[in-house]
Amino acid sequence: MIFFYYQFFHFPIFLAIADGLIYHILFAGVGLGLWYAVRYSQMETNHIGNLLVNHLTAVGITMALVLAFGFYTLSAIPVVKDGYGLMFQSTFIWRVLVGIIQYIIVVLVYYLMMYYLNFIEKMKMEATLKTNMKAAELNVLKSQINPHFLFNSLNSISALALGEPAKARDMIEKLSDFLRFSLSEKPNAIRLFAEEIDNINRYLDIEKIRFGDRLVIVKDLSSKCLDALIPSLILQPLVENAIKHGVSESIGRVEIRITADCFHGFLKMQVENDCEEKPRLNKSGSGIGLQNIKQRLKLVYGRDDLVNIRHEANKFSVILSIPQHDKNDTRYSY
Template sequence: MTYGFYWVTSGEALVKFLYSQGVHMWQFLDGLTKYGLLVGIFYTISFYQKFKEKELKETELKLLTKNMELQNLKSQINPHFLFNALNSVNALMAKNPEKARTMNARLAELLRFSLEGYASKFVTLNQELKFIRNYLDIEKIRFGPRLRVKEEINGDVLEESVPSMLLQPIVENAIKHGISKEAKGGELIIRIFKEDGYLNFEIANTGKPARNGKLQDCFEKGIGLKNTHERLKRIYGESFGLELKNSSEEAFTVKIKIPLKQNHD
């Protein structure tokens, strides 16, 4: 009762004091409401700013992690390619020194592009194709007429941006696991075209088709295909990657579809 009486008397005293100062109760309540509103707005803005800062830090961390993962995948592809190229040069040294020297010159060009490509996330398709043609020149020295290459590339695709070192692991896989297994060799077909806002790649090789049940095994056995598949998913999203298929005409085909005209840096 004492406390209740105190608040009542205090409230009455406050009203009397405000009235004596020329302030009516409605003015006091109006001021109090506005003050409460301002305090609420201040804390809402403060909370929102802290939330956005946290969200920004989380986004930056995700981007950093993604870039580290991409570099890790790429660093696994490069040594894999270089090891096989050096093996090819070594195999020719005793059999044909002249061809080995030519192959060394081509390999030097490949190394230069490989180092430049490692520093760049993306290159033009024209640059990527120059790299692939150099690589195939080395393989043609190694395999001779057993390796036949056919290109079906539309002219309007050459300036499109693609992930660097995209095609080499796929081409290497076609030669190593397809064409090289056949005594008479085979044909490597590279198709690139635009369709419905996407840049499409089809890298196919003739030879003995893989059984349908074995297609998925290609991701387990080949580090190049597996890494390229993961790399595409990390760059463009989970719905992108490598699509594998086979048929009687073309033993093995790898398909890639990536969006056109997007900045992925």
């Protein structure tokens, strides 16, 4: 703008510089206030006619303030006050046009900033909503498992109470320890595999009281997997399912095998049990645990291929693949 005043309107160089600086400083000051006008004028809710009227009013007020203050400021400078009125009149239309263009640019920048801020806010709200929904779904899934397990355990205690009250009392104590630990866990908590195994041992102590020598547990757990991370309470439903369809439906000794290893970025856990040729998985209540695990893993990891069920030659097994995200960990051989 200083160049145009000097080159095309033949302003003295000092006047061109003073005029350009003062008007730009004034416009910048008034322009800061335009942010609030843009911020609180919602394009989504306001009619286009109302927005047009608002901005025409705003640009009129802006130009009036800038031109008035600029004129009186420069007119007060002794060096330029003589003849400045004539110069101002000759460039008035030019000043208005430049001011309108500046107004449009500033307003467009403000609208872009506003939409960017709104977009970021919406993304944060959506992320929070998804997290809350996921936590709510996990709470529902957990509430399905706990009553289901408690129902089975109380049935076992009831069966022992008449014939073997000492075992029933011992089972109640172990059940109390197990539930105290399990119910204190948040539904979306992630913890060490070693801690999950400790909890499984509490559960197996309960079932060993119920089934005695009929239940044989074989564990083959790689030591490098003990500090792997898994969703809390994810393994207990598998072991419960294996016992239900292995020991509960057999009159002889049944072996439950729990294995775990880490490779290719996954913790691979397998629970295998001896079973009849065609396991009755459709029996009422029997599908809650496995279905629950599938849904929980899908919610936590966003994948539906982490549970693999196999039935071969009187052996029924469920394999879980738990992603491990630390690619710098050499245990997983990426």
